Amino acid sequence: MPDAKHDCGSVRSDRTRGQLFTMALLRIAVGWHFAYEGLAKLFDPHWSAESYLRSANWVAAAWFHRLADSPTLLSITNQVNMWALVVIGVALMLGCATRLAAISGMVLLALYYLAHPPLFTPTAGVAEGSYLIVNKNVVEMLALLVVATFSQGRLGLDRYLRTIRSWSLRQVSRWRLRWQSKLSEPISAGDPETLARRQALAGLVSVPFFGAFVMAVLKKRGYESQEERQLTTLADGMSGASMKVDWSTLDQLKDQVPSGKIKQVELSRVMMGGNLMNGVAHARDLIYVSKLIRAYHDRDKIFETFRLAEACGINTVITNPILGPMIVDYWENGGGKIQFMSQCQGRDKQEFLDSISYSIDHGACAAYVQGAVADRYVSRGDIDLIGLGLERMRAAGVPAGIGAHYLRTIVQCHEHGFDPDFWMKTLHHHNYWSARMDKQHDNIWCEEPDETIAFMKEMPQPWIAFKILAAGSIHPKVGFKYAFENGADFVCVGMYDFQVVEDANLTLETLSSKLVRQRPWCA
Incomplete structure (x- = not known):
């Protein structure tokens, strides 16, 4: 008959061993994430914590803003953040100074959380998920709390560090006794106590994972194409931090861009789209473009672009x-x-x-239901949300509009009885090579231009046409004329700083020409 006591002890031993290994995997996984986050920032010559600090919006916002305002403090913050991530990550992966690394990681994550807690208002910046109070920073903090609380010395380099420390203290004690003449026999320097083979292997369990991490990083870096490296180099030489607006182009400005009104708000006939400043390029399959334009549009470059636009009347x-x-x-x-x-x-x-409240709180002069969102609400049967949004916007005292990519969204909103202060609808022709309807892939935004023109002709509200250049596929001279001639009261165009004066002049040229326009001006 088996020994019950022996069996229970065996099960308990196996469970403990499994728990230790699981804990080590948790530690290594968090360390991997930390280390690569730090390396990715080190590899990116344009990375800075400035925008993250400036958009901090909770109790410590003023402190974070001060860090962003000082070039010296910002530089120190960038370096500390990058290297702290790398050092903490490597220490966690190797199981070296594990408790100190875990506590340091918790402090770093707490600072991230303090800057942008997912509370009850939209978080500034692009979010990768949906959070309420608890986000991935909190989850990782709790994981590190577990790592710091439970000893994992058997599965990491800490075992060797403790052995060396113990041996060193013992040697110091012996030498002290010898100098005090309390130890008569000679003291041998000796070696650190030898670990059993199984114990030694357990202490090195983290090393293969660290090797895999190094190989993965090298492989990922190797996938970067020669073209992307060249473009990154170009961006480094012409980034927003070093490239300044050529104000001499204002000498070429023919006049100020004219304006119209939606309700009480005076709006230039051409308005600047913000996608480029947010890193959205609609670049089809050119995967490097979004990173490139984000690197270009730092705070100084955005400010310069705004100033140039205002100088042109935009x-x-x-x-x-x-x-x-x-x-x-x-x-x-x-x-x-x-x-x-x-x-x-x-x-x-x-x-x-x-989102509406956040917009109003930050001083929006007008608001509308974003096109893709309105399309989605209509398609899934939540059209009443659009009406609720219009009510909230108007209650805040700003003009309220409805956007759409699909004409059916506008039609159904009209049939539902909505009376927005303006419409925001895509408009462009299909005479460009990537406008293939058989397989749409971020390449076409107005599927029915003729039907759109005909329907909008009957709408009495002002119409802001957007995507009029099909995300850079149509020349502005052609796109501007097509939009204004076919009924748009205003156009929205994404533009770089070096395109602002040209776009302003093309707007003036288009509006002063003999437009064959059937829809009356509604603003």
Whole structure:
């Protein structure tokens, strides 16, 4: 008959061994994440914590803003953040000074959380998921708390460190006794106590994972194409930090861009789209472009672009509300007063209403239901959310609009009885090579231009046409004329600083020409 006591002890031993190994895997996984986050920032010559610090919006916001305002403190913050991530990550992976690394990691994560807690208003910046109070920073903090609380000395380099420390203390004690003449026999320097083979292997369990991490990083870095490296080098030489607006181009400006009104708000006939400043390029399959334009559009470059636009009479930027803090910063510190119209959005009712509140709180001059969001609400049967959004916007005292990529969204909103202060609808022709309807892939935004023109002709509200250049596929001279001639009252165009004067002049040229326009001006 088996020995019950022996069996129970065996099970308990196996369970303990399994728990230790699971704990080691948790430690290694968190360390891997930390280390690569740090290395990715070190590899990116344009990375800076500035925008993250500036958009901090909770109790310690003023402190984070001060760090961003000081070039010296910002540089120190960048270096400390990058190297702390790398050092903490490597220490966790190897199981070296594990408790200190875990506590340090918790402090770092707490600072991240303090800057951008996922509370009850939209978080500035691009989020990779949906959070409420608990986000991945909190989850990793709790994981590190577990790592710091439970000893894992058997599965990591800490075992060797403890052995060396113990041997060193013993040797120091012996030498002290000898010098005090309390030890008569000679003292041998000796060696650190030898570990049993199985114990030694357990102490090295983290090393293969660290080797795999190094190989993965090298492989990922190797996938970077020669073209992307060249473009990155080019961006480094012409980044927003070093490339300044050529103000001499203002000498070529023919006149100020004319304006129209939606309700009480004066708006330039051409408005600046904010996608480029947010890193959205609609670059089809050119995977490096978004990173390139984010590197180009740092804070100084955005401010310079705004100033140049205002000098040309372009007084409004249409953007996602995440750019709100940057625009407020521009008003307060950049010396300008450009308006912003907010694209309100949300996956559900509360997120949508929070987006409206966030936009109003950051000074939006007008707001509308973002096109893709309105399309989604209509397609899934949540059209009443659009009406609720219009009510909230108007209650805040700003013009309220509805955007759409699909004509059916506008049609159904009209049939539902909605009466927005303006429409925001895509418009462009299909005479460009990538406009293939058989397989749409971020390449076409107005599927029915003729039907759109015909329907909008009957709408009495002002119409802001966007995507009129099909994300850079149509020349502005052609796109501007097509939009204004076919009924648009305003156009929204993404533009770099070096395109602002040209776009302003093309707007003037188009509006002063003999437009064959059937729809009356509604603003």
